[in-house]
Amino acid sequence: MPPQIPVLRTLEEKVRPEHTALLVIDMQNDFCARDGISAREGGRDVSAALAIVPAIRRLADGLRAAGGLVVWVKFTTIPGGLSHSGPWIDARSRATFGVLDVCIDGTWGHDLVDGLDPPAGRPRGAQTPL
DSSP: OOOOOOOSSSHHHSSSSGEEEEEEEHBHHHSSSSTSSHTTTTTOOOOHHTTTTTHHHHHHHHHHTTTOEEEEEEOOOOOGGGGOOHHHHHHHHEEEHHHHHTBBBTTTGBBBBBTOSSSSOOTTTTTOOO
């Protein structure tokens, strides 16, 4: 006999915290901090990214407290060019600023921007398997 598969039919059932995940994408120092590569070398205004940090923090804390899942998605470049590929180099060469060393794993630039630290007891760069 096949396993019983729950079918969520109402909006209320579908958005219950245990069925909800918040994806926070690329909120890293190199993209969002005033001293990050995007601001420093790309001349980008990061004030909008910094302005939403408190709201993301409240949303993440509230969802986690209600039993939901928060997933911190981080852009990662492997040191020494080991993650580079032809398409990546081509894309970066056509970007508004063409650095290849953005969000290098293990660096400050790869870390989440201040105010978005993971829960206590978890290091800033901790990976959570899905």
